[in-house]
Amino acid sequence: ALGASYSAVKKLDFKGSNKESLMHFRTDIAKGAVHKKLRIGVLGSTRGTALIPVIEACASGALHAEIVAVVSNNQTAPILEKGLALGVTVTTKFISSKGLSRAQYDAECTATLVGAGAEVVILVGYMRILSKQFCDFWNKRCINVHPSLLPKHAGGMDLAVHQAAIDAGDVESGCTIHQVTEEVDGGAVVVQKSVKIEQGETAESLKAKVQPLEGPAFVEALQKFCGKEVISYADAGVSIDAGNELVEVIKPACKSTIRPGCDADLGGFGGLFDLAAAGYDSANTVLIGATDGVGTKLRIAQATKKHDFVGIDLVAMCVNDLIVAGGEPLFFLDYYATGSLEIEEAAAVVRGIAEGCRQSGCGLIGGETAEMPSMYAPGDYDLAGFSVGAVDRNRILPSGVGAGDVLLALSSSGIHSNGFSLVRKLIAKENLDFNSPCPWDADSETIADSLLTPTKIYVKSCLPLLKKGLLNAMAHITGGGLLENLPRSLPKGVVAEITGHPVLPSVFKWMQQASGLDDHELLRTFNCGIGMVLIVKRGAVTEAKEILKLAGEEVYDLGVLVQGEGEQVVMKSSLE
Numbered sequence: 001a002l003g004a005s006y007s008a009v010k011k012l013d014f015k016g017s018n019k020e021s022l023m024h025f026r027t028d029i030a031k032g033a034v035h036k037k038l039r040i041g042v043l044g045s046t047r048g049t050a051l052i053p054v055i056e057a058c059a060s061g062a063l064h065a066e067i068v069a070v071v072s073n074n075q076t077a078p079i080l081e082k083g084l085a086l087g088v089t090v091t092t093k094f095i096s097s098k099g100l101s102r103a104q105y106d107a108e109c110t111a112t113l114v115g116a117g118a119e120v121v122i123l124v125g126y127m128r129i130l131s132k133q134f135c136d137f138w139n140k141r142c143i144n145v146h147p148s149l150l151p152k153h154a155g156g157m158d159l160a161v162h163q164a165a166i167d168a169g170d171v172e173s174g175c176t177i178h179q180v181t182e183e184v185d186g187g188a189v190v191v192q193k194s195v196k197i198e199q200g201e202t203a204e205s206l207k208a209k210v211q212p213l214e215g216p217a218f219v220e221a222l223q224k225f226c227g228k229e230v231i232s233y234a235d236a237g238v239s240i241d242a243g244n245e246l247v248e249v250i251k252p253a254c255k256s257t258i259r260p261g262c263d264a265d266l267g268g269f270g271g272l273f274d275l276a277a278a279g280y281d282s283a284n285t286v287l288i289g290a291t292d293g294v295g296t297k298l299r300i301a302q303a304t305k306k307h308d309f310v311g312i313d314l315v316a317m318c319v320n321d322l323i324v325a326g327g328e329p330l331f332f333l334d335y336y337a338t339g340s341l342e343i344e345e346a347a348a349v350v351r352g353i354a355e356g357c358r359q360s361g362c363g364l365i366g367g368e369t370a371e372m373p374s375m376y377a378p379g380d381y382d383l384a385g386f387s388v389g390a391v392d393r394n395r396i397l398p399s400g401v402g403a404g405d406v407l408l409a410l411s412s413s414g415i416h417s418n419g420f421s422l423v424r425k426l427i428a429k430e431n432l433d434f435n436s437p438c439p440w441d442a443d444s445e446t447i448a449d450s451l452l453t454p455t456k457i458y459v460k461s462c463l464p465l466l467k468k469g470l471l472n473a474m475a476h477i478t479g480g481g482l483l484e485n486l487p488r489s490l491p492k493g494v495v496a497e498i499t500g501h502p503v504l505p506s507v508f509k510w511m512q513q514a515s516g517l518d519d520h521e522l523l524r525t526f527n528c529g530i531g532m533v534l535i536v537k538r539g540a541v542t543e544a545k546e547i548l549k550l551a552g553e554e555v556y557d558l559g560v561l562v563q564g565e566g567e568q569v570v571m572k573s574s575l576e
Contacts, residue, residue: 038065038226041118043109044072046125048079050145053215054122054222055082063219064226069116071109073097073128091116097128104303106134107377114374120225122218123180133378135182137340142180143221145214147207149192150176154185162203162210172196173206175214177221190221242341243369249347253354254364262331262363271365273331273388280390288327288389292317293382296420300448302379304434307345309454310383311352312359313417316455317478318387319360320532323462324474324489326399327391329362335384336369339376349383352454360459362387395466398473398489398535405472405535405561407496408544411554412531413456414507418479419526423451426514440510450507458532461551465534470544473535477527484524486533487568495564499572502556505529519575528575533558 040058042051048070057063069091070083083092093112097105105128113121123144135142146154146161149172153164165173174194179187193213197206261278262271275282294313301310311334319329334353336346346369357364376382415423427433427447434448444450458476465471473489486496504512508529512522522528536544548555559572 038063038222039068039117039119040065040222041069041113041116041121042067042071042079042083042124043121043126044070044079044124045074045077045127046079048077048082048124049211050214050218051079051082051122051124054218055086057219057222063222065222069093069113069118071095071112073105073126079124102129103131103133103379106131107379110134110137110377114377117374119374120222121180122222124218129184130180130182131378132182135180137373137378138180139340140179143177143190143218144180144185144187145217146176146178146185147173147210147214148176149174149194150178150185150189159203159207162206166197166201166203166206170197173210175210175217177217190224191217193217239341239371242343243371246341246343246346246350246369249343250350250354253347253351257332257354257357257362257364259330259361259363262365271331271333273363273365275330275390278330278390284393285390286327286393286396288322288325288391289386290318290321290389291384291386292321293384294417296424297417297451298381298383299424300420300434300451302381304446304448304452305345306448306452307348308352309452311349311354312356312454312457313352314383314385315353315356315360315362315387316457317417318385319356319362319389319457319459320455320476320478322387322389323459323466324397324476325389325391326395326397326466326471326474327389328463328466329360329387329389329459331363331365331388332357332360333365333386334367335386336367336381337376337383338369338371338381339373339378341369341371345381349381353385356454356457359457361463362389395469397466397471398491400537401472401489401491401494401535401561403494403561403563404538406538406541407498407558407560408534408536408541408548409502409530409556409558410458410461410532410534410548411456411502411556412477412505412527412529414453414505415451416455416478416527416531420451422515422525423511426511430514440506456531458553461548461553462532462534464547464551465544468543468547470540470547471534471536475533475535477530477533481523481526481528482530482533483520483569489533489535490561490568493563493565494561494568495566496559496569497562497572498559498569500557500559501571501573501575502529504575519571522575523571530556530558535561 058065058067067086067090070079071093072080073095075094080092080094083090091112095108121138121142148161148165153161156164172194174192176189177191178189181187195209261274275285294310298310301307315332322329336349354364432447435446438444438447438450441450475486475489477485508526545555
């Protein structure tokens with residue numbers, strides 16, 4: 001299309017008064033799209049001799065490609081010197097495998113390759129077995145060389161392969177460039193080059209004939225990537241079929257969230273919600289929007305393959321914010337982004353989202369599943385949630401907050417979804433991992449089981465109080481803890497005196513001990529056992545407590561509001 005556009009533009013001309021051409025033709029615009037070079041990433045553990053012909057072919061233009069990354073698991077591998085010699089525009093990096101599982105190490109390598117912009121990966125004397133996650137991510141975009149004519153003598157290495165060919169009485173041998181799969185040397189053959197096995201051949205002499213063919217074979221294989229005429233979406237790493245299958249798998253979960261006003265039907269371009277059907281008078285109704293994510297808590301779910309609860313976290317972080325404005329959550333939409341769509345993994349996440357919607361009484365009316373190869377390392381995904389609620393314009397909170405109001409605290413279910421960058425660092429500091437026995441909770445089999453406890457949703461317990469008009473304000477205790485979140489619901493000149501902070505749950509005691517944080521910093525980092533604070537009219541405290549306890553909430557007398565200036569949260573009680 002760009003070529004045709006250039007041809008069409010050349011037919012245009014404008015003449016001056018002296019018949020001279022006034023046209024200037026630019027030929028640089030969009031040339032990158034027409035003549036884009038193939039971007040090659042390299043993994044190697046040894047000398048990297050076979051890389052030299054690839055470097056030379058890129059430099060001469062015989063191969064319309066460029067090397068963008070050279071990565072090794074061997075800090076002294078000469079192949080790193082070859083990468084450095086290519087200049088500062090090439091990412092050359094040693095990545096240590098110490099303390100990492102195979103999948104974790106491969107994820108680090110993929111992150112480096114993706115960050116450098118690699119589109120294909122070649123293995124040049126790479127002395128590691130690759131994980132399923134790596135093979136899936138680089139499916140049909142990663143090639144290796146083997147010193148035999150596969151499928152003969154697969155699985156062997158170096159001189160042992162050449163000796164096997166001689167011992168088998170083969171009349172020829174050679175090298176094979178093949179696609180990398182989980183099955184060692186089992187991927188589709190891309191290029192083969194052969195040599196004759198002479199009488200009296202030794203493994204060393206056969207290697208001397210085969211090895212010089214490996215570099216040119218790589219060049220020939222890479223030319224196939226450069227010259228491919230038809231590239232499908234699947235070739236780029238995006239599976240339309242997998243996306244369609246996921247929609248079918250999650251439809252029952254989404255249907256289970258139906259509520260008045262929505263039908264939770266999937267597949268359209270947008271989700272619909274009928275305010276009137278939900279019982280709202282549009283003339284007096286204000287809509288509330290909230291968006292949030294789950295943060296690095298996802299790293300624990302991904303590392304342990306436990307994805308069932310992070311969807312609840314996603315909903316909780318949004319709808320708990322909505323009710324703070326006095327509104328009822330109506331509907332929810334999610335965004336799930338990954339490098340390679342794993343249907344069961346994604347379905348587990350969405351089922352969790354549906355459960356969160358059921359707990360909060362809102363309809364899951366739509367979402368987006370984005371499969372973006374090269375944006376995410378194998379096994380990684382990210383989540384974002386979007387929720388909309390409604391409130392009568394005369395009941396928007398905060399309202400009427402002042403000195404004399406009482407603070408009630410509702411217990412959290414654990415760390416919820418904030419502070420996990422610090423949590424993960426502390427676990428590593430204590431030489432533990434997510435599968436270690438949980439040191440703070442005997443009822444949890446592993447650390448991950450405890451940390452993945454979903455964020456508590458306060459909608460159904462607090463809505464009755466909102467409808468009865470018992471609350472002046474609320475504060476969702478998230479990142480920044482009690483000290484940063486409670487002031488967001490207080491007017492100037494009003495101070496919250498905390499006189500009855502609940503006993504610090506064991507998980508936070510462990511975090512404090514491991515981190516060395518003092519009480520003030522702990523309260524600015526974690527929820528410390530309080531997930532929601534209610535600011536209640538003094539005369540409504542008894543009724544509010546009764547309603548909350550009937551809903552199963554643990555309620556604490558946290559403190560009172562007084563007149564004052566300066567810090568808006570004053571701790572009158574210590575953490576125990």
